[in-house]
Amino acid sequence: MTHLSSAGAAGIYHYDETDRRFLADRVEQFRRQVARRLSGALTEDEFKPIRLMNGLYLQLHAYMLRIAVPYGVLSSDQMRGLAAIGRRYDRGYGHFTTRQNLQFNWIKLVDVPQILADLAAIDMHAIQTSGNCIRNVTTDQFAGAVADEIVDPRVYAEILRQWSTLHPEFSFLPRKFKIAITGSDHDRAAIAIHDIGIRARRGAGGAVGFEILVGGGLGRSPFLGRRLADWVPEPDLLAYLEAILRIYNQYGRRDNIYKARIKILVHEVGVDRLREQIAAEFERIRGPHYRLDAGIVDAIRSHFAPPPFATLPAVSTALDQARREDPAFARWARSNLTPHQQPGYAAVTLSLKPTGGIPGDATSDQMEAVAALADRYSFGEIRVSHEQNLVLAHVRQDDLPALWRDLGPHGLDTANAGLVGDIISCPGLDYCALANARSIPLAQEISRRFADLDRQHRIGELKIKMSGCINACGHHHVGHIGILGVDKHGVETYQITIGGDATETAALGQVVGPAVGYDRVTDVVESLIALYLERRTDGERFIDTVARIGVGPFKEKVYGAAA
Amino acid sequence: MALLLKDGLPVEDPWISLDDAVEAIPDGPVIVSLDRWRRDRAVLVARNSPVGVRLKSSQRTGEIAPDLDRVALVALEFPKFRDGRAFSTARELRERYGYTGEIRAVGHTLPDQYQFLIRTGFSTVAVPDGANLATWQHALTEIGVAYQAGVAGDTPLSLLRRKVHLAAAPHPQGD
Ligand code: SF4
Numbered sequence: 069m070t071h072l073s074s075a076g077a078a079g080i081y082h083y084d085e086t087d088r089r090f091l092a093d094r095v096e097q098f099r100r101q102v103a104r105r106l107s108g109a110l111t112e113d114e115f116k117p118i119r120l121m122n123g124l125y126l127q128l129h130a131y132m133l134r135i136a137v138p139y140g141v142l143s144s145d146q147m148r149g150l151a152a153i154g155r156r157y158d159r160g161y162g163h164f165t166t167r168q169n170l171q172f173n174w175i176k177l178v179d180v181p182q183i184l185a186d187l188a189a190i191d192m193h194a195i196q197t198s199g200n201c202i203r204n205v206t207t208d209q210f211a212g213a214v215a216d217e218i219v220d221p222r223v224y225a226e227i228l229r230q231w232s233t234l235h236p237e238f239s240f241l242p243r244k245f246k247i248a249i250t251g252s253d254h255d256r257a258a259i260a261i262h263d264i265g266i267r268a269r270r271g272a273g274g275a276v277g278f279e280i281l282v283g284g285g286l287g288r289s290p291f292l293g294r295r296l297a298d299w300v301p302e303p304d305l306l307a308y309l310e311a312i313l314r315i316y317n318q319y320g321r322r323d324n325i326y327k328a329r330i331k332i333l334v335h336e337v338g339v340d341r342l343r344e345q346i347a348a349e350f351e352r353i354r355g356p357h358y359r360l361d362a363g364i365v366d367a368i369r370s371h372f373a374p375p376p377f378a379t380l381p382a383v384s385t386a387l388d389q390a391r392r393e394d395p396a397f398a399r400w401a402r403s404n405l406t407p408h409q410q411p412g413y414a415a416v417t418l419s420l421k422p423t424g425g426i427p428g429d430a431t432s433d434q435m436e437a438v439a440a441l442a443d444r445y446s447f448g449e450i451r452v453s454h455e456q457n458l459v460l461a462h463v464r465q466d467d468l469p470a471l472w473r474d475l476g477p478h479g480l481d482t483a484n485a486g487l488v489g490d491i492i493s494c495p496g497l498d499y500c501a502l503a504n505a506r507s508i509p510l511a512q513e514i515s516r517r518f519a520d521l522d523r524q525h526r527i528g529e530l531k532i533k534m535s536g537c538i539n540a541c542g543h544h545h546v547g548h549i550g551i552l553g554v555d556k557h558g559v560e561t562y563q564i565t566i567g568g569d570a571t572e573t574a575a576l577g578q579v580v581g582p583a584v585g586y587d588r589v590t591d592v593v594e595s596l597i598a599l600y601l602e603r604r605t606d607g608e609r610f611i612d613t614v615a616r617i618g619v620g621p622f623k624e625k626v627y628g629a630a631a
Numbered sequence: 632m633a634l635l636l637k638d639g640l641p642v643e644d645p646w647i648s649l650d651d652a653v654e655a656i657p658d659g660p661v662i663v664s665l666d667r668w669r670r671d672r673a674v675l676v677a678r679n680s681p682v683g684v685r686l687k688s689s690q691r692t693g694e695i696a697p698d699l700d701r702v703a704l705v706a707l708e709f710p711k712f713r714d715g716r717a718f719s720t721a722r723e724l725r726e727r728y729g730y731t732g733e734i735r736a737v738g739h740t741l742p743d744q745y746q747f748l749i750r751t752g753f754s755t756v757a758v759p760d761g762a763n764l765a766t767w768q769h770a771l772t773e774i775g776v777a778y779q780a781g782v783a784g785d786t787p788l789s790l791l792r793r794k795v796h797l798a799a800a801p802h803p804q805g806d
Pocket of ligand 1: 494500536537538539542
């Protein structure tokens with residue numbers, strides 16, 4: 069193929085010597101910290117936030133190391149490096165998370181300094197993937213590719229990544245702090261459920277500015293973000309965020325871990341008063357010290373220049389022909405492709421949700437296969453989506469049939485992106501010390517019940533999201549169908565909600581009825597879908613039908629039948 | 632008696648930290664709580680010795696702002712190293728109020744926070760008795776690059792990056 073040589077040409081922020089020096093310093097610092105912990109100079113209480121700021125959690129069975137994938141973008145070399153780490157230090161696989169990161173679940177503390185050194189060799193780290201600091205900034209998995217994009221959010225996600233890295237003032241916040249940014253009207257980054265949600269837009273003359281939401285978050289007290297500002301001009305982005313964080317750092321609650329997120333401050337103070345306080349702080353600090361200079365934005369933007377696209381016709385005859393000739397390919401093309409900015413290209417979702425599989429898991433072999441396919445078909449670049457899939461963002465439509473054939477042997481060709489089988493699930497009781505209930509086995513069971521992909525396609529867009537406890541790592545509140553594990557007198561039960569939405573029409577799901585036992589959940593999901601199929605009108609998605617007819621009929625279907 | 636670190640080096644502490652329960656005010660520089668300052672301000676100012684005021688982590692800069700020109704030192708308490716409010720307080724004292732006196736971290740801090748302390752405007756740290764000073768001194772040199780502007784101890788490199796130089800840097804606020 070003639071475009072083989074363009075591997076590695078996609079827009080990725082490439083580290084220079086300064087970034088590498090920083091990372092080397094950081095690895096060395098952690099080595100010393102581990103040594104101090106092992107010598108007893110640091111208590112576990114004191115070591116805990118330090119290891120958390122380096123992504124190291126203590127789980128049920130072992131340490132878990134969470135590696136930052138900045139805004140979900142990886143080079144193929146980085147993916148190969150991650151595969152090697154999974155093979156050497158874990159059990160030959162890793163787990164992609166709803167924060168676009170990668171977790172290894174079976175890590176030994178003594179190996180961690182070396183793993184961090186191995187990561188540094190591929191310009192990666194685990195900084196701020198946990199702890200009460202600003203976490204990895206997330207964005208649209210199709211950034212820089214998708215047809216409906218207004219502003220490329222990667223540029224600002226990278227700026228925010230840098231700005232928030234070891235921030236001297238904001239590394240000991242009341243609680244963790246998550247920022248997501250989108251650059252399209254259609255929000256694929258779920259900005260309304262983040263502590264700060266940013267929508268990049270364009271104003272007069274094409275100038276970039278930002279709409280800012282604050283106080284979104286799920287967990288015990290779910291809230292959708294409230295609008296804090298309609299338009300923050302680009303040069304003021306960092307000053308405005310500094311103002312928000314400073315108010316939060318000073319006034320966020322520290323007396324109760326469940327009330328410490330900024331959403332509670334927004335709720336208790338009120339968004340209007342908070343906006344005034346933030347605006348006053350912003351006016352005070354606005355100025356050269358915190359200004360984001362256009363020159364810096366341009367320099368960072370240059371890292372994300374479009375790859376060397378070929379000039380192609382908008383319609384690919386090879387793609388059309390394959391669609392006509394092979395129904396299985398046509399089915400995959402229907403669910404797993406997203407329209408591209410560049411004529412003749414498409415963004416491709418590689419499903420990490422094979423029937424009966426563990427959502428988000430990928431073996432080292434699969435990671436290496438994806439790296440090779442990225443080199444061959446997508447300029448050597450890979451994305452992780454918050455829906456726990458992988459994306460090749462820039463594939464020639466002419467190459468899609470070949471890519472699809474290459475994906476098959478690796479189990480990466482499941483035609484279910486955005487459908488029933490594309491379940492988001494947290495690790496649940498199988499790994500997580502906080503879980504009330506299993507989530508992975510349940511996700512596997514639902515996925516097996518709907519193994520018939522044609523059936524999934526007939527049902528259409530339907531996002532099931534599942535969490536093993538109220539911490540909501542699986543975003544169940546914003547699932548079209550949300551499933552939450554609760555502990556009822558020591559018995560695993562599940563509360564089911566419908567109508568949740570994580571996009572620009574964000575909504576929290578409503579409870580359908582009393583929680584049900586593990587064995588009933590899949591049947592309930594099936595009943596909900598059956599009612600939807602009975603009642604839907606043309607073109608209506610599951611959540612549209614819920615919005616139109618309300619929860620009542622669904623409740624009756626589920627509990628009427630049971631009674 | 633805790634040692635103090637200034638630019639990474641231990642220094643003599645001329646200050647006496649006064650307990651609220653002790654009525655008598657000794658000669659020489661004293662640090663008092665904000666409550667005590669409010670109660671005994673006239674007496675304290677009349678002494679002709681420097682006065683420092685200690686803020687709890689819940690007390691904001693606004694409470695001491697009008698008095699800053701009479702206060703030679705502000706001590707900010709860390710009840711727990713995890714309570715990061717004082718990082719903002721120090722920064723506000725420097726940037727918003729232009730305070731040029733000594734800002735001292737007291738209470739529970741870790742060497743791993745030392746760079747953050749200096750970069751948000753602290754001048755000195757009261758470290759616990761028995762602390763390993765070598766660890767504290769080394770902490771200042773551990774990370775040589777920062778990605779955002781601090782109050783002190785860094786100079787621009789390129790993009791958002793800044794070169795951090797803390798150990799040998801004279802304190803720019805000139806206390
Ligand atoms: S939602 Fe609960 S069970 Fe699931 S990963 Fe988060 S804390 Fe663990």
